Amino acid sequence: MLFKARSAAVYGIDAHMIDVEVDFAGVLEADKATFSTVGLPDAAVRESRDRVRAAIKNSGFDMPPTRITINLAPADLKKEGSGFDLPIAVGILGAYGALHNKDLTNFLLVGELGLDGSLRSVPGVLPMAVMAREKGIRNVVLPAQNAREAAVVDGVDVYPVRTLREVLDLVNAFAFDGSHAQPLRVKAEEVLNELQHFPFDFKDVRGQHTAKRAMEVAAAGGHNLLMIGPPGSGKTMLAKRLPSILSPLQFQEALETTKIHSVAGVLDPSEGLVAHRPFRAPHHTISDAGLIGGGMVPRPGEVSLAHNGLLFLDELPEFPRNVLEVLRQPLEDGTVTISRAAMSLSFPAQFMLLAAMNPCPCGYFNDKSRDCMCTPPMIQRYVSKVSGPLLDRIDIHIEVPAVQYKELRQGAEGESSARIRERVLAARERQANRFARVGEAAPTTRKHRPVFANAQMTTQQIRVFCELSSDAERLLERAMQQQGLSARAHDRILKVSRTIADLEGAQDIAVKHIAEAIQYRTLDRSYWA
Template sequence: MLFKALSAAVYGIDANIIDVEVDFSGIQTQEDHFHTVGLPDAAVRESRDRVRAAIKNSGFAIPPTHITINLAPADIKKEGSGFDLPIAIGILGAYGALQLKDLSQFLLVGELGLDGSLRAVPGMLPVAVAARANGIANLILPAANAAEAAVVEGVKVYAVGSLTEVRELLNAAANGGIQTQPFKVETSKLLGELQHFHLDFKDVRGQQSAKRALEVAAAGSHNILMIGPPGSGKTMLAKRLPSILAPLSFDEALETTKIHSVAGVLDADTGLVTQRPFRSPHHTISDAGLIGGGAIPRPGEVSLANNGVLFLDELPEFPRNVLEVMRQPLEDGQVTISRASMSLSFPARFMLAAAMNPCPCGYFNDKSHECLCTPPMIQRYISKVSGPLLDRIDIHIEVPAVQYRELRSGTAAEGSAEIRDRVLAARERQRIRFVTAAEKIYSNAQMGTRQVRVFCELSADAERLLERAMQQQGLTARAHDRILKVSRTIADLDAQADINVGHIAEAIQYRTLDRSYWS
C-alpha cells in the first residue's frame, strides 16, 4: 500500500516542500528491509533505526516487511533528522494505523527519539513560510519549535511532544475536526516591548570624540574602525553600540530570524529576533566560519549579524585571507556560496565595527607609555589590513587612553537613550528622503554612486575643501563616496537639508588611516 505525507527541506534560508512516499510489499520477512531513496544524506538514512524504535515504543505493532521511502523530488539532496516524523507517519498510514488518508493539508517536521518523543530541528521558520506559500494550512512540529513557526501568519501551528500525539491529532482531523488550539504568538507585542540594554553609554567616561563617531555610524549604518592603545575602551564602546541603534522592523526581524533559525542559534523561548544582532567572533575564526560554508552551505558570522553589528576586535590579528572574504558582503550586502551541485545566497547587510591597536605593542603615539616597535614592525602590523578593506570602512577614529581626571569625574555622562533619540530622528529623515525618491534603501550607507550624486550636493566652499583633502591625502574614489555619505549623515543629525563645510570637515576627520598616521 502507498501512503504520502508532506515535509520540507531547508536550502539557504528558504525551504522546499518534499513529498514523503511510503510503500510496503505486504510480504512478511524475517527482518525489516528499509530502503530510503531520493538523495538522502547520512542523517536521513539513519532515520530507519530511530523510526523503527519510535514506532515500536509508541505501542504500534508493525510486522517486518519490505518498506521503500521515496523523498521527492529525487534530484534534491535531503539532509537532517527532520524527516523522522513524516516517515514514521507515512509508515503508520501505509499500514492502516491512521484514519485520515489525505494529508495534503498537513506538513510534518521533527526528529524522533527512540521512545517516540519529538525533538527540535533547525530551520522551522523557513518551513512555515514555505507551508504558507504552498497553501498548506497546518504545520505539525516539535513543541520546542512552535514559537518561531507561529510568527508566520496564515498557517496553523500545532506543537506536539510525541508520535502518539501526532497520530491522535490526525485521527481527530478525520473525525470532525481538531480540538487542540494552534500555537499563537503576538509578533506586534514582541517587537513593541520596551527594549532593555544592560550596557549603556553613560558608563563610559571620556571618549567624547569616539562616542560622536559611533553616533554618526549608528545614524547612517556606517562601518567604523577604532584605533587606540590597550585599555582605552574600544571594546567597551563597541559593546554599547546596539543600545543606540534603531529598532528592528518586522520584515528585518523575520529575515534575521530565518538566518538564526537555519543556523540553529535561535532562542526557542521568544521565537523571533527582536533586537539587532551583535556578533563578536574570535580572531582564530576560519573564512568558512565568517562567511559560511559546508557541503550544504550554512550561514556564517556575517549573515548571523545581518541587520545588526559584526564586531571584530584586534582586527590585524585575523588572518588576512579571512578579512579579504568580507569585501564582497561589505559591498553587496549578501554572501554567495557556490558548490558543484548548488549556489546559495545569504543576506549579510551588517554594520562592521572593528578595533585595533596602532602597533604590535599597542602604545604608538601614547603619551604615557613608550612604544618599543620599530617602523618596519609597525608597517607589517598595519599591512595585515588591506587598503581595499579599509576603503570599505567609512569611519576611522582614534580612541586615546582616558586621562585620570576623566575617569574620576563626577559629571554624569550622556546615556544611550539620549543618543538613540538623535539617531532615530536622523534615520527618520533618511527614511522619508528615500521613500519620497522611490529608492529601495534605508540608510545613507546603502547609497550607491547615483544616489550619492543626487542626495549629497555640496556648496562651493564644501567642494573646495573636499577637493583639497582628496589631493593632499591621496584618497580613492571609494573614499570620496564614503566621505560624502558620512557628511550626509552628519547633516541629518544636525537636521540640515544641505551639506555644509562643517559636515564635510568632520567627515574628513573620520579618515584617520588615509592620513600619515604612522609616519
C-alpha cells in the same frame, strides 16, 4: 500500500516542499525485513530508519516485518538533517492503517524522533512555515521547542507536539467532526516590543567624547567604523554599547533575520523571533568558511548572522588576511554567494562592520603615557595585515586614546543611550522620508535592495542628495589631494557628511559637516607615517 506525507528541506534561507512517499509490500520473515530510503538522503536521513523503528515500537505500535521503501521527492535535491523522522514515521503508520485521516496534503510534518517516541527540535522551521503559507498548507505540526518560532508567521496554524503519539491523535482528530487541539498563537509585534532590552548603556562610558560622537554618526547612517587605540582604552566597551542606539528592527527585518538564525540553529527557542539587531563578535581564529559560510550544503556564516545588525571584529590585524579579504563582497553588495559543485546559494549580509585594533603589536604607538617598543618594520608588518581596499570600505576611522584618571573618577554619568538614540531615530526618519522619493529623484540600480540609510546610497543618489557649496567643494578637494584619498573614500566622506547634516536637521551639507567627515578619514595609512 502507498501513503504520502509532506515535509520540507531548507536550502540557503528558503524552504522547499518535500513529499515523503511510503510504500510497503508483503509480510516477510523478521530477519528479511528491509527499510530503504531513496531520494538523495544524507547519512542523518538514512539513519532515521533505526530511530523510526524504535520510536514506533516504544510508542505502542506494532511494525510488521515488511519491505519498506521511503522516497523523498523531488529525488534530485539532496536531503539532509533529522527533520524527516516525523513524516517518515507518520507515513509508515498511515501505510499500516493506524491513521483515520488518509489525506495529509494539508499538513506539514517536521521533527526529529527520539527512541522513546519523543520529538526534538530541528533548525530552519521558520522558513518552512513561510513556505507552507506560500503553498497553501494550513497545518504545521512540529516539536514544541520550535513552535513559538513558527507561530510568528500569519496564515498557518502551528501545532506544538511532544511525542509521536500526540501527532497521531492530532492528525486523527481532523478526520472527525469533534474538536481538536488549538494552534499556538503568537503576536509578532508584541514579541518585538517585549524583547527590546539592552544590557549596556553609553552612560557608563567615561570620557571618549569623540568616539561616542563617531558612533552616533555611524548608527545614524549605517556606516562602517574602525577604532584604533591602545589596550584598555575602551574600544570593546564602546562596541558593546553601539546596539543600544541603533534603530529598532521592523517586522520584515526581524523575520528575515530570524530565518537566518533558524537555519543556522542558533535561535533562542524561548524567544522565537530575533527582536533586536544582531551583534556578532567572532574570535580572530575563525576561518573564511566560518565568517562567510560554507559546507557541502552551504550554511550561513557570521556575516549573514549579523544581517541587519553589527559584525564586530576585535583585534582586526590578528585575523588571517585571507579571512578579511572575503569581506569585500558583502561590504559592497550586501549578499554572499557560495558556490559548490551541486548548487550555488546566496545569503543576505547587509550589516554594519565595527572593528577595533591596536596601532602596533605592543599597542602603544602614539600613546603619550607609555613608550612604544616596536620597530618600524614590526609596525609595518602588523598594519599591512589590513589591506588598503578593506580600509577604504570602512567609512569612519577614529582614534580611541587612553582615558585619563580624572575622567575615570568623575562622578557625573555620561549621556545615556536613550538620549543618543532619539537623535539617531530622528536622523533615520529624515533619511526614510528622503529615500521614499528615490524612485522619482534617483532610481536605484540595486535589485531587491531598497535604500534605508545613507551608507547604502548609490553613486546616482550621492550626486542628488550630497550637493556641495563652493566652499565645501574646495575643502573636500584639498583633503583629497593632501591625504591621497581614493574615489571610494570620496564617496564615503560625502555619505558621512550627509549623515552629520541629518543629525543636525540641516537640509544642505555645510562646510563644518564636510570637515567633520574628513576628520574621520585621518586614520588612513598616514596615521602610521
